[in-house]
Structure formats: C-alpha cells, structure tokens
Amino acid sequence: MNGGKVMQISEYYNQIWKCGRCGYCGGGYLEDRCPSRFLGRFESSTARGKLLIARALMNGELHPSPELAKRIYECTLCGSCETICDRIIHLDLVDILEALRADMADVGLGPMPRHKEILDWIKKEHNPYMEKHEDRVKWIPQGKDVSGQSKILYFTGCTAPYRQPEISRASLQVMDAAGVEVLVAPKEWCCGSVAFRTGARDVGLDLANHNVELFRSLGVETIVTHCPGCYRTLKLDYPKLLGEMPWKVLHFSEFVEDLLGRGKLQLNGRIDAKVTYHDPCHLGRHTGVYDPPRRVLKSIPGLELVEMERTREDAWCCGAGGGVKSAFPDSALKVANERIKEAEQTAAQYLVTTCPFCRQNLKDSSDSSGGHLQVCDLMELLARVI
Ligand code: SF4
Ligand code: SF4
CATH class of the missing domain: 1.10.1060 (Fumarate Reductase Iron-sulfur Protein; Chain B, domain 2)
Structure with a gap:
C-alpha cells in the first residue's frame, strides 16, 4: 500500500x-x-x-x-x-x-514478528531454522559421494536436512537401490517458500535468483525433491517470477512411481499393516499430485491403504502451513489434532505423508495426545522394503 x-x-x-x-x-x-x-x-x-x-x-x-x-x-x-x-x-x-x-x-504490519526473525536469519544463513548454512549437508552419510556429474539434482530443502535428516537419508537409500545417481548441491539455499507465503516477496526473489543461477551453472536436467513446499515454489513460483525453466521438477513420489513402473526399483520387503495417507496441501491442492504417492504405497507388498474421510482435494490441512506453525504454534497443533483423530478413525497403524513439515506437525500432535499412530514419510517407509 x-x-x-x-x-x-x-x-x-x-x-x-x-x-x-x-x-x-x-x-x-x-x-x-x-x-x-x-x-x-x-x-x-x-x-x-x-x-x-x-x-x-x-x-x-x-x-x-x-x-x-x-x-x-x-x-x-x-x-x-x-x-x-x-x-x-x-x-x-x-x-x-x-x-x-x-x-x-x-506497510510494516507483516509478516508476524516470528516470521521477521526467521526471514532475517534466512537472509544471513539461507535457512529458516537458525542453523549455519554449512551444516545443510551434515546429514549426508560419511563416505557417500553426491558431488558427481549427475544431471539429477536432489533439492533437499531445509526441513529435512536440518530437522528430519532421516527423510533425506531414506531418499538417498531408495535412489541407491534404484541405481540412480543424484547430485546434492551444498550451495543450495532455502527455496523461498517461507518468504513468498508470508508476503516477503523481495526476500523470496533473492533466494529464487540464487537457486536458478546455481541450477544453470550445474546444468541440471531434473530436480527432484521430497518437500512439497519446495516443489510448489520451484515448479510454480520460479517460472511465474523468472520465466520458463529448462529443467523438470518432480516430487519424489512421482520420481519413484516412474522407477517402479519401469522396473528400475524392486521392493523386496513387506509391510503387513494398514496405512492411511495425508495429502500435503502444497502437493495436493496446490500442484495436483494425488495419485503417485498412493500408487507407490499400494505397490508395497502387504500394505493396505485406507483413506480418511476427508481426502485428496477435500483433505484437512495439517495446520502447519502459511507460517502458522512458526507464528501461532498452538493453532497449528489444534488443526493437526483434528487430522490425527480422523486418521485414528481408520484404524491404521501408520499415518504416512509426503511432506517433512506435515510429518513434524502431525507427529507433534500424535505424540502430545499419546496416540498409537506411527507418523512417517513415504520415503522412510520405502527405505524399509528395498
Ligand atoms: S463466498 Fe463463494 S464465491 Fe466467494 S470465495 Fe467463497 S466460495 Fe467463492
Ligand atoms: S485456512 Fe481457510 S482461508 Fe486460509 S487457505 Fe485454508 S481454507 Fe482458505
């Protein structure tokens, strides 16, 4: 204004x-x-x-x-x-x-005070978790070389590397099992989702420009990520702001579905359990990816997929998005509690999602209510059956 x-x-x-x-x-x-x-x-x-x-x-x-x-x-x-x-x-x-x-x-009334602290940190260290930039790649298992010439970039985002490294490690394990070499770029910065979603468009644009320049310098052809926030930002926001991009952007669920379909990935184990799936808003409603995660889940021997009452386009949000978890954590938890109740009604043992941020908020809710559900990411489940 x-x-x-x-x-x-x-x-x-x-x-x-x-x-x-x-x-x-x-x-x-x-x-x-x-x-x-x-x-x-x-x-x-x-x-x-x-x-x-x-x-x-x-x-x-x-x-x-x-x-x-x-x-x-x-x-x-x-x-x-x-x-x-x-x-x-x-x-x-x-x-x-x-x-x-x-x-x-x-007009100086936004973002919320906590968002401003986070954005200041992002400008300095390129991640919203108050961590050092150089620690972004600490999750990579010792001896694992992901600095090669692959044209497939694994864009890790910030949440998994800094807060849920088990998801990133599981993703690498699955890629290894399929014989797919991926590149991880230590110079990757936050995708900018936090900034775009909270109204700090100038900060988001700086991050986008840096990342796009990095992708160009690496000559990447495919970018694969497990984070729907990054996926939405790289796939929709970057081209909208900076023009058409020469690379494909895929979510891991799409990438893995293709590998399974072409027989490049074999699932040797079983999971004899009922599983329900939570659609992350950025992967579902924002970008229309509903079927790949479900098809990947159904391909796991022994697994029975049971749907919650509100699903796909009508799925109830986990409560964490739009900066709500950082600025209003109690509100985020209240919304997640509703989703956990709904998941429990399916009698599933696992609540699987494809977003580290949803996973965190749903797990916080389930843990706080002493629930029995095992909340995990699709890649973690897959890593158990390869
Ligand atoms: S009130 Fe009706 S028309 Fe208006 S935004 Fe809501 S659904 Fe759309
Ligand atoms: S929280 Fe309500 S107003 Fe906000 S995007 Fe979701 S449905 Fe729309």
Missing part, C-alpha cells in the same frame, strides 16, 4: 468483486473445511471474509491495523477455499490471500 493505495491486491480487483458471498469456502454450518475458520469462527477468518476485507481496503473504508494483519496471517494457505470455490466460480484465492499479506508487509 503505497500512498494509501493497496498495490498487491488491486491486481485481483475484478476477481475480488466476482465473489457471490455464498460462503461455501468456509464450509457452511455442517462441516469444517477452513482451518482458519475452525480456529477463529469469525467471518474474517474465512476466504469470503478476507475478500470483504480486501474490498474495504481497496475502497479506503478500512485501514490496515495490527489486528487486521494478525487475522490475515492466521490462515494456513491450505487452498481448501479455492478448491471449493472452483466448483462454483474460479477465484485465485491463495494468490489473493498472499497478495493481502504482501500489502501488510508493505
């Missing part, structure tokens, strides 16, 4: 006025579909309410305030509202919600 003008949401002026205020994006009276409404129960918690806020800001009937900014950031950017709205009219709700955040950032 420069000189009182709302710059970022003004781009969506026509879309914002198309909202017919049906209210379905909030889930109606019978069911919860919007984590932010589930937490807040205010009209302003829903996408419909936020569009009204956007209209009022554009008309000058409402002025930015810290309370307003907080409400705008209490949303996981899960995209459930956009999926529902798509069935009625099409509105780019996630883009609009992000533009609102960018406007809050422009």
